Amino acid sequence: MRERLVASLKEAQKARDARRVGTIRLILAAVKDRDIANRGAGKDPVGDEDIMLILGKMIKQREESARIFEEAARLELSQQEREEIDVIRSFLPEQLSDDDVNQACRKVVQQTGAQGLRDMGKCMNALKTEYPGQMDFSKASGVVKTILHHD
Helix, strand or coil: CHHHHHHHHHHHHHCCCHHHHHHHHHHHHHHHHHHHHHHHCCCCCCCHHHHHHHHHHHHHHHHHHHHHHHHCCCHHHHHHHHHHHHHHHCCCCCCCCHHHHHHHHHHHHHHHCCCCHHHHHHHHHHHHHHCCCCCCHHHHHHHHHHHHHHC
16 A cells, blocks of 8 residues: 555656645655554554555545535635545545445444444444445444444
């Protein structure tokens, strides 16, 4: 994943794609920050799974910013955030559809033998392990909660 980011940065620089260059640099800076934090805690540098979580967090931040800019009628800034989201998403696996997310959540609840809301963490850990970077886990959390609540 790291190599792919660096290679993409070089391609974007050659293509003089300023938005892509800037966004990939932000991603690499976020990864480096996490590497430094991990080193301080005696952990290994971040792996692909952690990079996907970082990317997911960056998308969430930009979606929130874009929404705020739209409410303030700053559409050019909102557009910039949305362009960055597209660049970041290009490094994530294809996202599951809502139906696929629902099916994945039901499958995980079944596999883990979850009995109620107290098993929520077990279900979410299983989803994050099995589907890294492939869904919005805050939405999935709502689906799991609904499933566990109705069983």
